[in-house]
Amino acid sequence: MTLHADGYTFLLSDDVTRTPVRYKNRYGIEIAADLYRSKGLDESTGHPAIVIGPPHGGVKEQGPGVYAHELAQRGFVAIGFDPSYNGESTGEPRHVTSPELFAEDFSAGVDFLGTVPYVDRERIGAIGICGSGGFALNAAQVDTRIRAVATSAMYDISGLHRHGWQGSQTDEDRQKALGDLAVQRWKDVDAGEPELSPVFPDEIPADGLDPVTSEFFEYYVTERGHHPRSIGGFTVTSAMSHxxxxxxxxxxxxxxxxxxxxxxxxxxxRYFSDAIHEQAPGPKDLVVVPGARHIDLYDRTDLIPFDRLETFFAESLARA
Incomplete structure (x- = not known):
């Protein structure tokens, strides 16, 4: 894939309509999103709809659009959005990451879909990709209007900040992190603006990259998934809320x-999805895709199990 003339990392099918939309969340932040639907959709009746969030640091022109585009061809109304403070959504300072706000952005998407005349308010679901997987689950915990929730290549960003990679962070580590964040707050006060965590580099450094960072580099920096509004960095003090x-x-x-x-x-x-599957008490299913890496579930339409997603939402969002 590459960034096409329309600013997206994938080509739009002749059978799909994509409409830019804007709406506000309950904090008054204007969310920028794209509404996808098939051109032959019958507008005289209500249809199931899905709100789709991007990987942590991603934007609607990447993974959310890939998913929404495919699901629109399967009869769903779908929106892919830019989270608050990121992409084309509003909010200052830029590049804040917030578990509360990013979960709210899913509920704001439900709000918007409920105003679309050909969407059935009782048949709205959510998909979270990567970091949005955790935020989608958080949203579904408190917003019962989300009738079904799917995650793909899930990351629990807040859990990662609090517990470390695979739970490796000790209490001493956490206390040090909190001390460092307190120092950073003073740095931001004195500078008059928040400092960002490192953004994606333009090229691989001389000393190389670790395997996980290398994988993200492959998607976000190369032509495969690069988008100028997806920089990879967030305000350092955002970690406090996580x-x-x-x-x-x-x-x-x-x-x-x-x-x-x-x-x-x-x-x-994978361990994030395994943990949620083990912990969740209600109806749940875990799909492990053979041969798929983390980033492959952002955009590899030959690997993403869209048939399974279609069945899941068709059954979960069926008319009562």
Missing amino acids: INFGAVGHLEDIAPRPILLITGDQAHS
């Missing part, structure tokens, strides 16, 4: 609404 918010913690509140977890057998992030 640590305070904690990991996905109320999965029981999603039941009896169903959860579908998609991961790859080669995905470095």
Whole structure:
């Protein structure tokens, strides 16, 4: 894939209509999103709809658009959005990451879809890709209008901040992180603006990259998935809200609404999906895609199990 003339990392089918839309979340931030639907969609009746969030650091022109575009061809109305403070959505300072706001952005997408005349308000689901997987689950925990939730290549960003990679962070590590963040707050005060965490480099440094960073480099920096508004960096002090918010913690509140977890057998992030599948008490299913790495579930339409997603949402969002 490459960035096409229309600014997207994939080509739009002649059978699909993509319409830029804007709406506000409950914090007054204007969310930029794209509405996808098939050109032959019958507008005289209500249809199932899905709100789709991007990988942490991604934008709607990447993974969310790939998913929404495919699902629109399968009869769903779908939106892919830019999270608050990122992409073309509003909010200052830029590049904040917030578990509360990013979960709210899913609910704001439900709000918007509920105003579309040909969407059935009782048949709205959500998909979270990578970091949005955790945010989608958080949203579904408190927003019962989300009738079904799927994650793909899930990351629990807040859990990662609080517990470290695969739970490796000790209490001492966390206290040091909090001390460093306190120092950073003063640095931001004195500078008059927040400092960003490192952004994606333009080229691989001389000392190379670790395997996980190398994989993200392959998607975000090369022509495969590069987009100028997807820079990879966030305000450093955003970590405070993730640590305070904690990991996905109320999965029981999603039941009896169903959860579908998609991961790859080669995905470095697989343990996140495995953990949620083990912890969630309600209807749940785990799909492990053979040969798929983490980033392959962003855009590899030959690997993403769209047939399974279609079946999951068709059954979960069926008319009562």
